[in-house]
Amino acid sequence: MDKPNSSTQEAVPIRQNLSPRDKFFLRAKRRFLRHIWLARLGLVVAVVASVYLAIVVIGFALTRIGIPNYVHLVSDFIFTPAAQIHSQEGRTNFLILGKAGAGHDAPDLTDTIIFASVSQGKPSTVLVSLPRDIWVPAIRAKLNSAYYWGKQRAEAGGLVLAKSEVEAIVGQPVHYGIVIDFSAFKQIIDVIGGIDVDVDRAFVDNKYPIVGRENDECGGDREFKCRYQTVSFSAGTQKVDGETALKFVRSRNAEGEEGTDIARAARQQKIIVALKNKILSPAVIFSPKKLLGVWKEVKDSVESDIDPSAAAILARRILASRNEVRQLVLSEEFLANPQVSPRYDNQYVFLPKEGNWSKVHEWINCLLNSNCLSGK
Template identity: 55%
Template structure:
């Protein structure tokens, strides 16, 4: 019995350490992890460098597309005007005045009569834009003609080889600017002319504009292009030459064609058929164009900017 007790006592004193199996894959992974973590700053730096490289190449691509399209010149002018460098923008008394002329297309009954004349005045201190509509029937005593025909007569007085309708240096632009200066008592620094087609293209490239229609109105005598001489099968009222327009009060989304009808309508029933109401509608559309031009949808779209400044 004593021998048995001694054997049990010796077993209790000894520590029994079980044999454990070592997982070599875990050891290898742990070593690899430690090596990677030691160089994590290099990996992060490489990722950042790759992202910057991709952005840089994308900018180069966009720039090359813009230059090839010819839009870089116009974008440069727009950029210069927004940031108002004194050496590039004409300014008088803190303002830059731009005359916008609207006329009919070639083939129109009176293509060079500018029935839309709006003075856009930009205040460089407050950054506000004022629109002043000029009545087309203002009589210019020195020229013995109406204001809306100054562009026409200015082009007529130039030799045919020098006529450049729509350009800043054309006779029509020069005479229209000087006539407006005489009326408002302010210098007109720049001028541009838009025909019906150009007006519609601008709005369509922008993807349409939202216009707030103040009052509902109907116009039953809006002229249909190409039917000016239609005899309408003997109809004494020539109804086939016209279409009926209907505009409902409230915000309306308009494409180029609809916006053109909105600003040209002059035979609406009631006070919306007056020249004054027409001028107000024209200002609303120009304001809508300005707001759309300055929206993120346009400014962040190189494709739309290229189409806008270099239409096909």
Template identity: 40%
Template sequence: MKQQEKKNEELKVYFFRFKKRFLSFFFNLKIRRVLIFLSIFVIIFSFFFSQITTFFKKTLIGPKTAFSLLTADTSSLNSSNGRINLLVLGIGGENHEAIDLTDTIIFASIDKNSADTVMLSVPRDIWVDPLKTKVNAVYHYGEERAPGEGFVLAKDAIQKVLNQPVNYAILIDFEGFIRLIDLLEGIEVKVDRSFDDYKYPIPGKERDECDGDWEFNCRYEHIHFEAGWQHMDGKKSLKFVRSRNAKGEEGTDFARSQRQQKLILALAQRIFSYKTIFSPNKIKALKENFGDHVKFDTQLKEDQITAFLSLFIRFVKNKNEIRTISLDTGSKDNPGFLYNPPIEEYDQWVLVPRLNDWTEVHKYIREKIYKGY
């Protein structure tokens, strides 16, 4: 009996020692696994942190700015009544006959907090009486005076027409416009109505004699756009926004203004899509190829660039829709704010305010911007 109890006692000691060694081994194994896991995590984190840092160093704005985009403060941007007002001017550039006439004039007002955006395409034929010229020639005459003066005169002219301050002005030429869209691999635009333009000017043929053809048909090409969603490259996009000789309603400058607004929205959504902003190569290409075709009226600081990017990303993220305003001549039954006087009065086709001053327009613009939600 005593011998059996002794064996049982020895077995208990054996199993106790075995349990202790097993648990010790298991515990040490868990520690080893944890340490291995942590080591792997540190290696992976170090690798990805290096990649992230390299990524942002390759981008236009740098790591500090890139990390702050999500929570960027827009207070560094000049604004008026909580809104940032931009003037966008589009010119033909060196390969066009009228290299610095502003073929496109767009006023955009963006809320600093919500990114609510109001856009107005300013008719290029509006008469600027102090300068005795159309508004599309104001930038040209300013640059003739002195480099940079074009922005000053253009901003002043638009401020007088709209009675809204212009905080920033941007100039882009058509060659840059084409390159930008091609670098983004095209954009998707919805065409409201099918249209044909048989008089779309061919660049470089503005003075071609066309072998005596009195209609100068060799200077033009026929372009066609089908209604519905269309994928457009740079050249096609440019034709879409510049066409002004289409048959029917699309042949008016006002329809053209609406096409410009459509394209700008599509372009903004493409630029600030994840596919673009998370592609360092694409951002680098945009900077290298597009930078020479864009001018600002002021040198932006890094925090202002950050604020602008944050504002535009917020606009796209919130899927905000641009609220559009139009200035036009209206119809016989419903006259607009503008009036087309007899040609002999100004020796050219121009647009002037219907009531002979801009007071009515000022009120309309103010209400649309601040009360038009």
């Protein structure tokens, strides 16, 4: 009992001798700690443009700065110093990648590719999904393999190469990059109790791959039917768990419109928005257990080059723009789909329809400057 009493008595004169600046930060710290769940949410909302952007921020902020530096982090969150974050013309841009992860034949292929831009002024966030099948001449492969080939060159080269190739497509600098493992994505949804997803069109996929059976000979079956399962979704709003959400975003063999890469990119954004809505709901933000559960799943499953100060500033900006999020998919009107040929390694690919990406540059610039009348 003596030790706590001694500490309390010694604290009084120390506080009396604090400078006005130190007193301010002490008050900020006390206020921060009284509302620790809100601060955590602010950081959680910094990584996947609405959700990815959020979850990674808390992970990298807490991992790199530690608890003792919370006050400095709060200062950045409150004052959002422009010198502490990269931006151009008042916007900070991210590349958000989702990879298959361990247990898959190609764990470093990034089938989720989203260009995200957050305003440092008037609250707004823009998300543009890019098709994974865009052909990248520099690596003679699709865009979804840029991260993989970058990692072959250097340990941190995956994000470097992927960001560079996306910059060439969108015509904007990509200041930061974020990679999330789909396994964490699935677990996060389960931790928060599932999400509500609005399915626009019903679809059936009879060739959804079964993990672990990619090389199964199926007893000599030439169609290898044992490697696949059937997944189906009805139109309308429905609650899904992590495994079902993963099937919803990864399905690519449905008949009709939902079997296209463009439709799959749109489904990915639906899951992101649904996840964001659930994280911001009272059922989650008032539950320290759920927030800590999300953090536990994220901390070992996310790669990013974001620094803690930038994370805090983005947390503030994204919270401010949570109701001003535009979600778009790079339209097929900008893309050409050439015949499968040895020129493209006999793969299904997309090329810029005009022969270069200038029209896409104009469209993206239009979106970021808020002078587009529509998504086109």
